[in-house]
Amino acid sequence: MTEIEQLTRFYEQIEGHLMPFKVNLSITNKCTWRCVFCYKGCPKNSEMDSESLRIALDRITAEPTITVVGLTGGEPTTHPMWRETATFLTKLGRKVSLLTNCSGITEDDIDLLPEITNSIQISIHGTGEGAEKITGSKVQKGLEVLEALTHNSEEDYHIKTITMVMKSNVGEVIPLLERLERIWEETGKPDEIKIALPDLLCGSLVKNADLYLTKEEWMRLKRGD
Numbered sequence: 001m002t003e004i005e006q007l008t009r010f011y012e013q014i015e016g017h018l019m020p021f022k023v024n025l026s027i028t029n030k031c032t033w034r035c036v037f038c039y040k041g042c043p044k045n046s047e048m049d050s051e052s053l054r055i056a057l058d059r060i061t062a063e064p065t066i067t068v069v070g071l072t073g074g075e076p077t078t079h080p081m082w083r084e085t086a087t088f089l090t091k092l093g094r095k096v097s098l099l100t101n102c103s104g105i106t107e108d109d110i111d112l113l114p115e116i117t118n119s120i121q122i123s124i125h126g127t128g129e130g131a132e133k134i135t136g137s138k139v140q141k142g143l144e145v146l147e148a149l150t151h152n153s154e155e156d157y158h159i160k161t162i163t164m165v166m167k168s169n170v171g172e173v174i175p176l177l178e179r180l181e182r183i184w185e186e187t188g189k190p191d192e193i194k195i196a197l198p199d200l201l202c203g204s205l206v207k208n209a210d211l212y213l214t215k216e217e218w219m220r221l222k223r224g225d
């Protein structure tokens with residue numbers, strides 16, 4: 001069965017049922033990172049083609065109860081139509097939240113983002129080698145984009161950062177928090193900072209379970225030892 005046939009069958013099954021007010025639209029399984037904890041086991045070489053995207057957007061359009069759409073992946077900014085998708089949903093009156101590691105965000109996007117999204121959740125997993133190890137990538141643009149956005153966006157543009165902690169990056173959590181605190185003191189942003197353990201033993205985490213923090217290590221981090 002093709003992806004479109006699967007989607008169509010799924011939509012037929014839920015037809016007439018009460019829809020949620022929030023959905024996540026995962027437009028790609030491609031990603032510039034290969035996080036050791038990725039619950040979806042990304043990156044994978046697949047993304048929504050324009051027909052699948054049209055079907056999904058038609059469905060959202062037909063459901064007025066859906067007021068919030070999380071634009072996600074994989075890394076959504078690797079999809080060639082992420083800006084058009086966000087623009088379409090915003091014009092439709094839906095609130096768009098972009099979940100991103102920022103790798104595909106350009107300088108021009110800093111001004112565009114508050115126009116085509118209502119909020120952004122930025123993955124930042126450290127300040128140096130720890131972040132590179134946990135994400136398998138040297139491309140770490142989260143802090144740079146965060147700083148640019150905090151200076152450029154309006155007060156009601158919601159900015160959240162998310163940091164997953166494992167053995168490889170635990171030493172960079174406090175330096176990261178200090179950096180975020182400085183940005184917050186200057187700009188009042190980000191609005192929300194989340195530091196967490198990956199919560200499911202699935203996806204890539206299954207083969208990287210030895211990198212999971214012990215309870216003692218997590219408690220030490222919470223105490224700031």
Ligand code: SF4
Pocket residue numbers: 031032033034035037038039040041042043073074075101123
């Ligand atoms: S957790 Fe997110 S950024 Fe990391 S590999 Fe998975 S999709 Fe990519």
